[in-house]
Amino acid sequence: MKSLHLNKGRESSLLRRHPWIFSGAIQRVAGKPQAGETISVIDASGKAIASAAYSPSSQIRARVWSFDTEEAIDEAFFKRRLEAAIKRRKRLLDDPQRSGCRIVYAESDELPGLIVDRYGDYLVCQFFFVGVEAWKSVIVSLLKDLFPCKGIYERSDAAVRSREGLEPMQGVLWGEEPPEIVQINEHGRLYGLSIAHGHKTGFYLDQFDNREIVRKLCEGKSVLNCFAYTGGFGVAALQGGATHVVNVDSSGSALEFARGNFARNGFNEEQYELITANVFDLLREYKSQGRVFEVIVLDPPKFAETKAQFKKAARAYKDIALQASALLSPGGLLVSFSCSGAIDLPLFQKITADAVLDAGRTGQIIHYLHQAQDHPVGLPFPESLYLKGLVSILD
């Protein structure tokens, strides 16, 4: 087998089962492997320690398939890994009130770069690494047998593909093309989503548990749902008995989709508003108007894509938390999130604390939130924890 030889001492993260091999860890690569080809990883003493897939274009030059050097990387290997991921989630997948669920979460399921989400009768895949790209047809063929469905669709259209030297790809991989709107059931809430045009694979499945927490906090409350997208938190708030929900997003088409989701759940137009606006501006406008809310949800897009953008992102998170704090009633709840991997929880908590203080308020954190359990964090792979949230009660 072709091989990748590590510099002295650079095997230590692999011994802790972290699956990434950065270019700087490599002494030499022998045998001219192709992109995606399986290679043997050899430490500086000459001992084989893992099998990996080679990625010549990426700074992450290889990602490990297996730490068992005897294990063949073949169809049976992918079958075992996919079966294990499905088995881990059996309880979630059997729940009729969870018809949207992530089935495979990349490195956390020991399938680097592969995402598989289930929306009712359809599976949606993302291939973000040349390793899984090389095995795409095998993976798709296994998935249709392991997880009976009407169709498998690809949404490998995110920018991360370019770091792997891969073009964006989108379309049917197997079976039927999904209808323009697919409906899922989440705790009795119905959400329509577009597999072809929605964000990510169509919906923010990672907020599953947090929408449920918001539902429970909203009884009798007026709610401002910022960065509302297709109304995920807004529908949950009304289901939980909110008196009124204002939903704000810069995308008018996302809000039109939200309108469909409110209707799907039997809510009428007196119970909610849809406002196409920039949240940063609208919060200031509401402040000048003296508007008050009892719950405010802030679920912005990833402000920091990379570590380099982290200062700018920290300022943006602080700004929205500060402006929102000024609109909350005494005893009001600030539900704030960050999905930027570059901003960790201690920093996010500090940003939020500073923002609340600068708004002239005090408060306590009553819930620490994170991504849903179908997006698990591999113990050797802490990078997979990206979604952080806080529920703070302001005095």
Ligand code: SAH
């Ligand atoms: N809370 C949603 C997901 C939010 S995704 C859910 O649970 O489904 C982030 C959303 O923020 C996107 O819909 C995007 O259109 C919107 N957005 C991005 N920047 C914005 C801005 N400055 N003002 C308003 N909306 C913005």
